[in-house]
Amino acid sequence: MEGRVWNFSAGPSTLPLPVLEEVQRDLLNYGGTGMSVLEMSHRSKTYGGIIGDAEATLRRVLDVPSNYSILFMQGGGTGEFAAAYLNLFASRAVREKQRRLGRPLACDYLVTGSWSKLGKQEVERLGGRVNVAADGAASGYAGIPPAAEWTLGAPDETAFVYYCENETIHGVEVPPSAVVDAVDPSVPVICDMSSNMLSRPVDVGRFGAIVAGAQKNMGPAGVTVVIVRKDLLERDEGDADVTRALPSVLDWSYYDRAGSMPHTPPTFSIYVCGLVFRWAEQQGIRELARRRAARARLVYDEIDAHPAFFRGRVDPACRSEMNLVFNLPTPELEATFLAEAAERRMVQLKGHRSLGGIRVSLYNAMPLEGAEAFAAFMRDFYARHG
Ligand code: PMP
DSSP, rough: TTOOOOOOSEEEEOOOOOHHHHHHHSSGOOOOOOOOOSSSSSSSSHHHHHHHHHHHHHHTTTOOTTTEEEEESSSHHHHHHHHHHHHHHHSSHHHHHHHHTTTTOOEEEEEEEEEHHHHHHHEEETTOOEEEEEEEGTTSSOOOOOOOOOOOOGGGGEEEEEESSSSSSTTTOOOOOOHHHHHHHHSSEEETTTTTTTTTTOOOOGGGGEEETTTTSSSSSOOOOEEEEEGGGOOOTTOOOOOHHOGGGGGOOOOHHHHTTOOOOOHHHHHHHHHHHHHHHHHHHHHHHHHHHHHHHHHHHHHHHHHTTEEEEGGGGBOSSSSSEEOSEEEEEEHHHHHHHTTTTTTBBBOOOOTTEEEEEEETOOHHHHHHHHHHHHHHHHHHOO
């Protein structure tokens, strides 16, 4: 559409154009109600339909089994760092296991980049016992230590295993079942899928919980999706330790009992997510996975063609298809690259402030043409500066 750019932001990020157009069309008068969704009570029948459809559609798209709840929460991916820990330790299953052991259970963390590291630090801040089962720090998070080297705790001493499937800053993506394959099935696996959710099929039934901020593949900022196995929501109510430690706004069970609306939800964000879920359903999750691989291939082919110039920093075995990071030989060339890209209407390509370099995010809503345009620009840039 005229005036729009190729937007490679890591999030909030580009949304499917048909979704934005539908939002625009319905903005002032949603479905004949005479009002915008922005102005609508979350207790209205119309809004009940909107949130119910959003949940049902996501359930179909990801084939979420019936023994899992889908929750729409707030607090972002960051809120879930604490929520995952506090909810698991409030669950009857974990408390019983801990009583049997007679001392605090450990939380196993696979640290593969900034986001899993922050997740781990939050648990330490809250006084949890963390076992770092793997840490990619030695390689500067350019790769994932092989599963054979992970030091996972004994199942009867471990509350859960946590990892981040796609490290948005470091551009590292864990292969789909690498972690659930390595963990004893009695230990719940908690996964942060903030930046690759909805981009490929996921075997939800093998996870304890999947958490994700919406603002990459799913919709606007402001809503956090939690998919959690229902038995992990079971509590021994009246257990004072549990209620003291778990604020209501982080309590998965509180949201589950109230259909994600124990209080005012981020109504507009959930509405837009619902439209994105419908768009994703029309494309098909397998087709979305095929497209993400095709987009990433175009850019990685350029990196691999000139590795001394486009300096990819990630081990090809775990390079992300969502966030592709590389450096150029000098910071000056990187600045020129960003400026020339902007002249071609390709924007939001600056690497995260902690790493520098270039980061190109290729989420679901990025058409193949956007990745083609970027790859062509890389070729042209190399021809002139390489
Ligand atoms: N996890 C991942 C993988 C992320 O990319 C981000 C944010 N980009 C977060 C967690 C934190 O999410 P939020 O900013 O919504 O708190």
